[in-house]
Structure formats: C-alpha cells, structure tokens
Amino acid sequence: MSDVLDAPLARTDVVTTSNGPIRGYQEGGLSIFKGVRYAAPPTGARRFRPPERPTPWTQPADTVALGAPAVQVGVPVGETTGGRSAGDPPAPGQPATDEDCLFLNVWTPALSGARPVMVWLHGGGFANGSGGAAMYDGAALARRGDVVTVTVNHRLNVFGYLHLGELGGHPSSGEAGMLDIVMVLEWVRDNIARFGGDPGNVTIFGESGGGWKVSILQAMPAARGLFHKAIIQSGPGLTATPADQATKNARALLDILGVTPGDLSKLETLSAAEIQDAASKVPGGAGLGLFNPCVDGTALPRHPFTPDAPPQSADVPVLIGVNKDEATLFLRADPRFGEYTEEDVAKHARRHAGDKAEALTAALRAQFPDYSPSHLAAAIQTATGMWIGSVNLAERKAAQKAAPVYMYTLTWETPVARGSLRCPHALEIPLVFDNVEAARNFVGRGDDPQVLAEQMSEAWLAFARTGDPNTAALPDWPAYDADRRAVMLFDLTSRVENDPMAEVRKILQS
Numbered sequence: 268m269s270d271v272l273d274a275p276l277a278r279t280d281v282v283t284t285s286n287g288p289i290r291g292y293q294e295g296g297l298s299i300f301k302g303v304r305y306a307a308p309p310t311g312a313r314r315f316r317p318p319e320r321p322t323p324w325t326q327p328a329d330t331v332a333l334g335a336p337a338v339q340v341g342v343p344v345g346e347t348t349g350g351r352s353a354g355d356p357p358a359p360g361q362p363a364t365d366e367d368c369l370f371l372n373v374w375t376p377a378l379s380g381a382r383p384v385m386v387w388l389h390g391g392g393f394a395n396g397s398g399g400a401a402m403y404d405g406a407a408l409a410r411r412g413d414v415v416t417v418t419v420n421h422r423l424n425v426f427g428y429l430h431l432g433e434l435g436g437h438p439s440s441g442e443a444g445m446l447d448i449v450m451v452l453e454w455v456r457d458n459i460a461r462f463g464g465d466p467g468n469v470t471i472f473g474e475s476g477g478g479w480k481v482s483i484l485q486a487m488p489a490a491r492g493l494f495h496k497a498i499i500q501s502g503p504g505l506t507a508t509p510a511d512q513a514t515k516n517a518r519a520l521l522d523i524l525g526v527t528p529g530d531l532s533k534l535e536t537l538s539a540a541e542i543q544d545a546a547s548k549v550p551g552g553a554g555l556g557l558f559n560p561c562v563d564g565t566a567l568p569r570h571p572f573t574p575d576a577p578p579q580s581a582d583v584p585v586l587i588g589v590n591k592d593e594a595t596l597f598l599r600a601d602p603r604f605g606e607y608t609e610e611d612v613a614k615h616a617r618r619h620a621g622d623k624a625e626a627l628t629a630a631l632r633a634q635f636p637d638y639s640p641s642h643l644a645a646a647i648q649t650a651t652g653m654w655i656g657s658v659n660l661a662e663r664k665a666a667q668k669a670a671p672v673y674m675y676t677l678t679w680e681t682p683v684a685r686g687s688l689r690c691p692h693a694l695e696i697p698l699v700f701d702n703v704e705a706a707r708n709f710v711g712r713g714d715d716p717q718v719l720a721e722q723m724s725e726a727w728l729a730f731a732r733t734g735d736p737n738t739a740a741l742p743d744w745p746a747y748d749a750d751r752r753a754v755m756l757f758d759l760t761s762r763v764e765n766d767p768m769a770e771v772r773k774i775l776q777s
Contacts, residue, residue, distance in 0.1 A: 303370060306320065309369060314535055336362065347361050362399075372398060374416045378462060383464075383465060383731045384417065384455060385416050387418045388473030388480040405418055422444040427558070441561040469493065474696055486577035499657070500699070524545045585661075592691055594692070595691045605639075631643060665748045673735075677719075695757075703716045715759060718759055
C-alpha cells in the first residue's frame, strides 16, 4: 500500500454508495477501495451498542488507505499491531488501532457486471486481527476468479462483546461486534452492485476466529438472507458463551471500573485505554477467550451448531476444513517445543482428552508413526480442538439433508522453520487468497506453494460461484455425509479419502 500512496494514483470513477460517494484507485486491472466507512464511529453513547448508519456525506470521500483496526488485546490503544514502540508513527499503509474502526475494503475487476462476492472475516479469535492484513489482500483472488472480494474491520474483545443486557445495558451489547458484520453484509446487499458484484451471490469465509464468526452468522436472525454460501477454515463455531457467564464477566469489569449497573452512562466517558486496561484485569481477560459473542436470546438466540445445525441457514452450502498440524503454530511459543518427551505427550493428552487420553494417543501414534513427541502432542491438540469440531459441524450440517457440506484437510507441509511447523494453523490463507509471493516467509520458496494455491483458490472460487468446490484440477469431491465421510486432502497431488482418521473420530465421539 505504501507504493500506492507514494505514487500518483490512477483514480476510479466516483461510486455513490448508500452512505455517500467514494473514490478509490486503480491498480493491476482492478478498482480498489480501502477504508470505506460502513457505520458511525462506535464511541461515546454508541459504545457497547449495535452499530448505527454513518452520517451521510455528499462530497466524494477518498478511499485509498486502510481504515483503523479495532482495539486489540495486548496492543496499547493508538499503536499498530506490528510491535512498534510507543509514540512511533504507524508503518506506511498500516494505521494505528482505534475504537473508530468500522471500515471495509473492496477489490473488483470492474464497476459493472454481476460477479460473485466473497466477504472475508479475519482471524485472531474475537480479540485481535484486521481485514487489512497483507495476507488478506483481495487483489489476486478478485483477478483470478473475476469476483469481488471484501475484507472487514469490526469491534473486538471487550468493545465488541461486553454483555450488558442483564445489567441495564442494550440487550445485544454482547453481540455488537457480530452485528457490525451484519451491517457490512447489509452494506454489501445495498451497494455491491455498484462495484460489479451480485448481491444475490454472496459467500462469507473466514479462518480461525473468522471461521467461528461465519458459524455464528448462520444462527443470527438479522443475517438471514444476507449471504448464500459459507466457508469455515480452521474455526468451527459450535457454541457461543452462555449469557450467565458473559454477565459474570461484565459484572467483574464494572466492579474494576467502579461502575454500577444503574450508572452505565459512565462507560461513555471513560477512555478506550481505561476500559482495555480494566478488561485485562478480569480473570482470564488478558487472553483470547474471555469477551466473545454470547447467546443473548435476541441477536443470537441459540448456539450456532449445538445441538444441531441452525434451521435458518439450512439452504446455505458450507465448505469446512482444517490443516493437518494446526497446533504447531501455538506450541512453537514453548521454548521446549521440539524437545518434548513421552511424559510431556501423556500430560498433553490428559489435559486435552481426559479419560480418552491413552486411547487417543495410541490412535494418533498409529496415524502418524513418524511424529516426534512434540508433533504428537500437537496432533493431540489439533484432533481434540479444530479437527473434531469441524467433523461434528459437518455431520450436523449434513444431517439436515438440505444444502450440501464439503470437507477438506490441508496436508501439505511448509518447509520453513526446518519443517518443524509441518502443516500449521493459517497455512491455507495465502494459498486460498493466491498470495504466495506475499507469504514466502510462511510457505517457503520454490514452485510447490503455488501448486497448492492454484488448487485451493480455484476450489474456493468455484464454491463461491455455484456452491460446489469441484474443479477440473481436482479429483471428484463428493459432499460430506455420515455414510461415506468424503474429505478432500489437499497436497501437491490432492485426493479424496473416506473417513480419514476414523479411529481418532470414533474415540473422540464415543
């Protein structure tokens, strides 16, 4: 983006949106709009409330630079997410975090036509992340598939998911960040035709926390009809936080801030930094798992995929999958990773599998006989988390016998870090976005990553067009069902396997 800002811009035609006219720039055969405001700043009296439409404007707004990311866990308010020192200016093209963060980005091959639309929801749990991350650049995907790609910023952590509904606040304050995304989808419905997109063919897709957001949207009444296909990458969202737990977390935060339920207006006067600091002091508040969407009974009336798939989205095809070694990306933070012992494996298994630990370890050892203790521990964490969650979600979707669900596993291993990561969490992102060159430090050198990118990006594009990921470059990929359990294994030579890791599945589902 810095190159774009430093060079004279080839500007697009003015596009008149429902909020006001905007003008982006042209690059590489695309019209690009960055930092498009889709909602009013969620500050002051709008804090901890559903988003509102922005004040309309009449003069064309420049949309050539990314909008601010949401306030992030572990990042001081007003700093970038790249670990820069306090007071340093943001890196070129990377704005500082801010509560005023409700912006989206659009890449389109032309401002006329009716192309499939792909709306990306970023990862980082519900605590961190930005639609402006380099790996999410939508240009290559738009260019390759003749689609319109959209990425999104929305409220995160305490600012997006503080449930005050039972303490005198707005009933859906605990879903504010998800309602931001609903407003994005409404913006797409109302405006995307002006960007050459088809509002009747919208795919939502996301990875990790973004996959969980895709899952939750399928159970939100306000999102019904705003999207038509859904892709969940390494982020099966089966449940949301129960309202009583979310209320307990909110009450703890109010106690730290000295705010009573009868005087919630005081929250409007506090700085974002004060609220963020208090949230970090709530037990568990420093991590990614505390302030998350909750079942508030209104915006989210039920768990997304528990006990079954949500009936309201039965007609939405789903593509879901994982990477073979998801957990290596998390465990590598442990300085002992790579040197684990069998005792470490046993402890890891007990922590993640309880009384199934011994049987699960044996099954995974048989599945991956060449894995070291460190990689076996990662396999245990992967299997008990994202893998079995994705299997269960696919089963529940298939059981509706309505729209199809397709399942995949990426098995190709990146050579970086001397191969120690194998096939980690997030490895598929640059492959799906066809952004190999921007992610060489993750996918490695040589031609192999591009072979995977061409397979995966084309499958995602095919699914966005038709709800079926089959392409000429892949073997026949059947929909998933409880009888065959067909899964596409993406590798240099991809193949379909029925019920992969069947013994592991049976143990975890027993």
